[in-house]
Amino acid sequence: MTAIIEIQGVCKAYGGVVANKEVSMEIKSGGITGLIGPNGSGKTTLFNSVVGYHPIDAGSIKFEGKEISKLQVQDIARLGLLRTFQQTRIYGLMNGVENMLISLPHRKMNLWDALKPNSKEDYEKADRLLEFVGLYEKRLLKSGALSFGQQKLLEFAMALMNEPTCLLLDEPTAGINPTLINGLIDRLKRANAEFGITLFIIEHNMRVIMNMADTIYCMAHGEMLAQGTPDEIQNDQRVIDAYLGAH
Ligand SMILES: Nc1ncnc2c1ncn2[C@@H]1O[C@H](COP(=O)(O)OP(=O)(O)OP(=O)(O)O)[C@@H](O)[C@H]1O
Ligand SMILES: [Mg+2]
Structure with a gap:
């Protein structure tokens, strides 16, 4: 092992x-x-x-x-090495895709990278992972309107965004x-x-x-x-x- x-x-x-x-x-x-x-x-x-x-x-x-x-x-x-929380931590006023994209700088953490517009690949990756957790149809909805369970799925997808x-x-x-x-x-x-x-x-x-x-x-x-x-x-x-x- x-x-x-x-x-x-x-x-x-x-x-x-x-x-x-x-x-x-x-x-x-x-x-x-x-x-x-x-x-x-x-x-x-x-x-x-x-x-x-x-x-x-x-x-x-x-x-x-x-x-x-x-x-x-x-x-x-x-x-x-990443973690999710006992209480979900998403931004309720942002939609699913936006929440996915802002979670990326966890990995980049370089100010210039964080300020750069997101690439086509980032958007595709966000969509693919939202599809993976079953939230693709809800991706443009404000995340605060998602049910608690759906918010947890979103948080999981956000963690996956950082590979x-x-x-x-x-x-x-x-x-x-x-x-x-x-x-x-x-x-x-x-x-x-x-x-x-x-x-x-x-x-x-x-x-x-x-x-x-x-x-x-x-x-x-x-x-x-x-x-x-x-x-x-x-x-x-x-x-x-x-x-x-x-x-
Ligand atoms: N920030 C903190 N300040 C003071 N005490 C704390 C703090 N965080 C946790 N504790 C205390 O430390 C102990 C362990 O708490 P912890 O949250 O790690 O337990 P847990 O096993 O995760 O419990 P649960 O299953 O309820 O989530 C508890 O007695 C708790 O009250
Ligand atoms: Mg605990």
Whole structure:
């Protein structure tokens, strides 16, 4: 197994609250890794540490063998490591295509590139990815008028616009109805299989994560509790006691 992300002994506290305590894990290159655990167990905090959203207190985070724990968000994004948010972040007054195009400078990040008019290729790429997530018909609608589920699909397409090597998704199916969830699972799997994007996914929906992930990690109280295949995790007594039993 080649690890694309290696997390070693990561600690992160907010004032007196220890959100991550000596967390270690590896994300397999080309795979789909799940991260589960009770509310407040430190999952989003770990994502924020990996993408450089905040500095960590101790430990090491490597992406493709390179230490990234001291890098800024934009530098990490430029390496091809991106994330989506638990709450969607799109501009409601812009349409789908415009949202797609403004997400591009995440990769370019050069003022001159950002000021350049978008190329025909950028427009074609935006259209192609909007088609991929099933939003082509809605692409010229103000994004604020999209349903919550459609906004999440748009956010996913915006992340794909940057051609990430690895994408971290924080609760991609939260608030999405069951029919749309199946479509989203299908697209996430295709992004992994066809575009070769390594996925690292936080999910509370057990059906979704057990169906998608090849490896699942479970956190509790800021610590890594267990790791295994979906079958192993579902039958792990520590996971059942800390999390699954409560469902
Ligand atoms: N910016 C912050 N300031 C202070 N405390 C924070 C901050 N962000 C998170 N915390 C605390 O850190 C702990 C871990 O929170 P985190 O958001 O990482 O949990 P989570 O596992 O993602 O939970 P959920 O499943 O509810 O999204 C919680 O106790 C939370 O209250
Ligand atoms: Mg969270």
